[in-house]
Amino acid sequence: MKDLSKKVAILTGGGQGVGFGIAMGLANAGANITLTGRDSEKLQHAAEKISKAGVEVLTVAGNVRQREHANQAVEATIERFGRLDVLVNNAQTVDGGYGTPLATLGDETIAAVLESGLLGTIYFMQAGLPHLKVNGGSIINLGSRIGIFGEVNGGIYAATKEGIRGLSRVAAREWGKFNIRVNVICPAVLSESSIEFLDKNPEEVKRYRSQIALEYFGDPLADIAPVAVFLASAESRYLTGQTLNADGGQMML
């Protein structure tokens, strides 16, 4: 059922992975989409695929670490589509933010991970607010079990993701009066690099899978995107400030 037709969504970091899967899901539900990302070629490629769902896709290349990019992306969206209903803050640089012990975490990694995840999210939320206010809206931020659990070597990535959850709860309470809902998805899917790693380490596959209640690794389009579509749509109109762990049954709060 197309329950997002006539709606407009901005999705950051939509060129690949979970972001691309969610964008595809929103498009299948009928939403027009603005995709942002750093690599304009990758974005263009993603946009071509998503527009096959019969919706319009706008791409805005830029870096979420810069406030100016957030302002530009929102302005371009309003100019093109005339409104904003859904904001998905998915962009997140990981490089070294996960897998580095706290003791050796360097400034460059700290800045890259924190600024792309937490600051990128707040920049887009602030830029989107005036437009989301018009008809009410839904903001979907991305957290991680690495933060909730406090994984070893999760360092700045864990801190960033929990920062996003904290910010989301405050925004949920501040912006509830505008009928803007703010919820968080903590997805578990295999990235290309982890698929490569697990291919070479079959024992690890068994160990990791045994920790997932549903015993399989999530797929961005089949497993994560429907949760985002639910949070973006009126079906979830009474949910705000919530964290949905879409991880096949790992983190249970």
Added chain:
Amino acid sequence: MKSLEGKVALITGGGQGIGMAIARAMAEVGASVVITGRTADKLIAAAKKIRKWGGGEVLSVIGDVRNRRDVEHAVAATVEKFGRVDILVNNAQIMMQAGQSIEDTSDEEMMATLQSGLLGTLYFMQGVFPHMQQNGGSIINFASRHGVVGDAGMGVYAMTKEAIRGLSRVAAREWGPHNVRVNVISPVAASAASLEFVRQYPEKARHYLSQMALGRPGNAYRDIAPIAVFLGGNQSRYLTGQILNADGGQVML
């Protein structure tokens, strides 16, 4: 295709309130529905309405969730009539008199609350599990903000509801390999009792609403039921062991 076409949903305490609203919503998206309850008149009237709204088949089974034999009978009647059970909604709960301190709560009240909520939930989960193993299934249990927050004067109700959450997480992990998902909704919906409260204590009611991010009491059919439909269907296939606080933005975990 409707999202629950061909599915069979068993809803305890389906004669009124949230239970009836969920039964209606599931029937409207194609599910065959079984409702249970203690009062024949109420149940028959509810079944008639749900049939009219949803158009599908509705079976009502009289019984008390505190009685294991009644539970076994309800499950057997469901399987006999429809040949399967895909969704179980454990909604039945005898409500304690609010505002009783722990030390003043009688054994009778304690047992009624605990047996209807916790044991009724457990009995039904054990009852349906053999029938869910083949095709997988979705179990939806009910918690309460009174338990999560620990509201004064709600002792045995709070303990019952938190116990249901504990049980749900264990079941999510034990039954995940059989693709049986177990999630919890913690709802706030206007009821006859809460409307009476608003009439008697308008100041307290205003204060309560001011703590809610979305600032309005929930409606069982419009606000709570769509979440149960989401959890009952395939959209939520990668969610298990989760709690969704459908409370307009009060509890945020």
